[in-house]
Amino acid sequence: MIDSTTDAHHPLYARIESVLASDIAAGALLPGSQLPTEDSLIARFEVSRITVRKAIQNLVSRGLIEIRRGKGTFVVQPKITQELTELSGFVEDMQAAGRNPTARVVDQQTVAATEAVARHLALITGTLVVRIQRVRLADGVAMSFDETYLPLEIGKKIITNDLEVEPIFSLLEAKYDIPLIEAEYRLEAIAAEPHVAQALQVAGGSPIFMIERTSYTTGGQPIDYERLHYRGDLIRFVTRLARNPSK
Numbered sequence: 186m187i188d189s190t191t192d193a194h195h196p197l198y199a200r201i202e203s204v205l206a207s208d209i210a211a212g213a214l215l216p217g218s219q220l221p222t223e224d225s226l227i228a229r230f231e232v233s234r235i236t237v238r239k240a241i242q243n244l245v246s247r248g249l250i251e252i253r254r255g256k257g258t259f260v261v262q263p264k265i266t267q268e269l270t271e272l273s274g275f276v277e278d279m280q281a282a283g284r285n286p287t288a289r290v291v292d293q294q295t296v297a298a299t300e301a302v303a304r305h306l307a308l309i310t311g312t313l314v315v316r317i318q319r320v321r322l323a324d325g326v327a328m329s330f331d332e333t334y335l336p337l338e339i340g341k342k343i344i345t346n347d348l349e350v351e352p353i354f355s356l357l358e359a360k361y362d363i364p365l366i367e368a369e370y371r372l373e374a375i376a377a378e379p380h381v382a383q384a385l386q387v388a389g390g391s392p393i394f395m396i397e398r399t400s401y402t403t404g405g406q407p408i409d410y411e412r413l414h415y416r417g418d419l420i421r422f423v424t425r426l427a428r429n430p431s432k
Contacts, residue, residue, distance in 0.1 A: 197232050201240035204230075209249055209260055220250060220258040262419055265323065269424040272368045272400065274354035275321045275329060284323035291318040291330075291384060293344045295337065302334050305399045305410040315340025317348065320384050330384040330414040339363065339408065353409065354400075363402050365409075371397040372422065381414045392417035 208214045221229070226237045241258060244250045252258050265282045279286035296316045303310040314334050321329040333353060335343055343356055357363040375395045382389040393414050400409040 196239075197230070198236045198239035198243065201226065201230050201232065201237065202243045205240065205244060206247070206249060214260050216260050216262040218260050220260065222257070262326065264418070265328070265420045267420060267422050269370065269372075269422050272365060274352050275331070276352045276355075279323045279328075282323070285325075287322045287325070288349045289320045289322065290348050291320060293317045293348070295340075298334070302410060305397070306334060306336060306407050308336070313337045315344060317344065317353070318384075319348065326419070327385045328416055328419055330381050332412040334410045336408065357402075357408065363408060365400050366402060368398050368400040374417065377414070385414070385416055387416060387418075394420065394422065 205214070205220070214220065220226075220241075223234060223237050223241075226232075226240075227234060230237070241250070241252075245252060248264070249261060250258055251261050265279070265284065267278050267282070273281075275288075276286045294316060295313050298306065298308055298310060298312045298314045300310045302308075302314060303312060306314065308314070314337055317331075317333040317335070317340075319331045319333070320327050321331055334340075335353075339357070339361065342361060343353060346356055346360075354365060358365060373395055375393050376390040377385065377387060377393045379389050381393060382391060385391075385393075394417055396411075396413040396415065398409075398411045398413060399407050400411075402408045
């Protein structure tokens, strides 16, 4: 067995790291699958345990694998990169990322607007609105738990459709002739509340991106207010900002 962590050209742990990273990229090690044990890697690469552990640590730092205490080391589901550069819906975003989007309706009902919901929809607190709760999936994996609030008149129309197939944005624009002009986004990192964690099949308190999105139609009229809870381990958001030359 080779006990040194380096050879004449490259650190041995870097070679192991490169081979395992290539296996992950090529699909030989699939997301969610368990990595071979330390003993197996020691035998495969003929190196010391400390060398294997250094390679594993580097792969964890790169976000390619994760160590689950008492269970082993597993390949991480690769994160989806979503650009915040234009108003788009979940289906459009996942299709752009090469993923297959689906949905599961958890609940849909008429509720009294809270102060926050009423403010975003420019209504009086207590006004009846339609609330739709869905789990949004990409390639069968729960990505987001969405709460959508719509004014009562249009909301009643929307829920007559199959919302596990029809995106709300598409229904608003194509079926009900309500163009979506712009939206305001508010994004923050939070810990998953119990009902969100259950919907996303993660542990309570897991890191979540929570986006509040208010979409507007013609005349600056708010038409759709959403609270989107995205799994922090499966998605990243990026944007490009222009510099104001006057500053």
